[in-house]
Amino acid sequence: MKYFLEMNFKQTLQTTHDSFYVYNEDNLVNNFNEFLKSFKLSYDNVEIAYSFKTNYLPEICKKINDLGGIYEVVSEMELDLALKLENKKKIIFNGPYKTKEAIMKSLLNDVIIHIDSLDELNIISELLTSNEHINCNLGIRLNLSFASDSISRFGICQSEIKKILKLISSNNRIELKGISCHLPNRDLKSFEFRTKEIIKIYDFYFKNKIQYIDLGGGFPSILQEDLMNQLKLKNTNIKEFAKKICSILNQYFNNSKIIKKPKLILEPGTALVANTMSYYSKIISEKKIKNKIILSSSGSKFNFLGTNNSNLNFPFTEILNPEFKSRKFRNVDIAGYTCIENDYLLRNISSSLIKGDYIKIEDIGSYSIVMKPPFISPNVPIFKVFENKILELKRKETFQDVFNTFLI
Numbered sequence: 001m002k003y004f005l006e007m008n009f010k011q012t013l014q015t016t017h018d019s020f021y022v023y024n025e026d027n028l029v030n031n032f033n034e035f036l037k038s039f040k041l042s043y044d045n046v047e048i049a050y051s052f053k054t055n056y057l058p059e060i061c062k063k064i065n066d067l068g069g070i071y072e073v074v075s076e077m078e079l080d081l082a083l084k085l086e087n088k089k090k091i092i093f094n095g096p097y098k099t100k101e102a103i104m105k106s107l108l109n110d111v112i113i114h115i116d117s118l119d120e121l122n123i124i125s126e127l128l129t130s131n132e133h134i135n136c137n138l139g140i141r142l143n144l145s146f147a148s149d150s151i152s153r154f155g156i157c158q159s160e161i162k163k164i165l166k167l168i169s170s171n172n173r174i175e176l177k178g179i180s181c182h183l184p185n186r187d188l189k190s191f192e193f194r195t196k197e198i199i200k201i202y203d204f205y206f207k208n209k210i211q212y213i214d215l216g217g218g219f220p221s222i223l224q225e226d227l228m229n230q231l232k233l234k235n236t237n238i239k240e241f242a243k244k245i246c247s248i249l250n251q252y253f254n255n256s257k258i259i260k261k262p263k264l265i266l267e268p269g270t271a272l273v274a275n276t277m278s279y280y281s282k283i284i285s286e287k288k289i290k291n292k293i294i295l296s297s298s299g300s301k302f303n304f305l306g307t308n309n310s311n312l313n314f315p316f317t318e319i320l321n322p323e324f325k326s327r328k329f330r331n332v333d334i335a336g337y338t339c340i341e342n343d344y345l346l347r348n349i350s351s352s353l354i355k356g357d358y359i360k361i362e363d364i365g366s367y368s369i370v371m372k373p374p375f376i377s378p379n380v381p382i383f384k385v386f387e388n389k390i391l392e393l394k395r396k397e398t399f400q401d402v403f404n405t406f407l408i
């Protein structure tokens with residue numbers, strides 16, 4: 001079976017759309033297997049809980065399940081998707097806002113709830129009191145802050161752990177399964193920090209009391225060199241992250257009196273999906289303003305960057321109309337369809353693109369479709385190219401999709 005991330009010019013026309021995304025499942029499978037293998041080399045009990053928020057394309061979530069991964073969700077919407085895709089599949093419910101209804105749904109479906117506050121534990125206790133037939137699988141999200149000058153708002157801080165443990169042990173229908181943490185930093189040093197910190201906390205409060213340690217997500221994806229330089233990242237090799245993390249864990253567990261090493265859960269999103277999607281858009285006009293050549297396109301940076309205001313130039317490929325043979329390279333900007341001044345897909349690139357060609361922006365699978373605002377235009381379709389056939393995974397959004405919830 002072969003998936004193609006690349007469409008040729010003829011195929012772009014066959015889609016009948018000016019802008020669209022293309023998904024490549026082969027890259028997802030490779031990323032998942034490489035990620036798991038890297039950790040299993042040094043720590044045998046490892047599980048991947050895929051972060052839905054990074055890209056909840058159902059095709060991706062279902063494949064994660066086929067590959068043996070479990071699900072990490074952070075809202076009732078994501079929980080509903082997880083339950084719809086795989087009833088009773090192992091699901092971790094994280095995040096700082098869980099409604100009473102979502103917590104109840106989790107309790108009824110054996111979902112592991114990672115509490116972010118004492119208040120959430122109180123809601124769980126209330127629900128258990130009024131529903132005698134249910135039990136709770138619990139995890140505790142721990143608060144960690146990497147930089148000393150800033151604090152993270154997520155998780156439970158160490159000063160509250162004793163109180164939380166007392167509440168849990170007073171209710172024999174709550175089973176404490178594990179502890180978790182997450183930091184947004186993608187560098188090796190921050191992973192070293194979070195692993196050492198969680199081990200310290202485990203040693204002090206949770207020794208031999210829990211089944212897993214969950215280190216969260218934030219792992220880097222495979223990056224093309226230019227993007228790696230723009231992001232100022234030096235090391236994105238997942239094997240080195242795995243080696244560092246597992247060596248800290250093994251050093252502790254091999255030297256302490258632990259009855260059973262806890263399972264290691266990891267919650268990658270970006271590392272699994274960044275290079276599974278590309279975004280195509282058509283060059284629709286050309287103009288020269290002062291000395292600048294601006295090629296306007298049918299696409300927008302909002303389609304792959306959400307509302308993130310970064311000026312990154314993602315890797316790209318030009319899909320040229322083969323009928324135009326005489327081309328020359330020029331320095332151009334590729335502009336977006338919105339009315340925001342800085343909506344450029346790419347700036348200052350050397351290009352032979354002309355009106356009618358397509359530009360493909362690569363490696364945009366993470367925080368793209370999930371963050372596209374309904375700003376100015378609805379979102380475009382998602383395709384996959386499988387054995388030379390173009391299949392639609394998500395249709396183009398319509399006026400109705402955007403305005404159905406308004407009173408008109």
Ligand SMILES: Cc1ncc(COP(=O)(O)O)c(C=O)c1O
Nearest residue numbers: 051054182217218267268269270
């Ligand atoms: C708790 C948690 N787990 C996993 C992730 C996924 O992170 P990434 O997509 O960077 O791997 C996030 C992202 O914010 C998160 O907050």
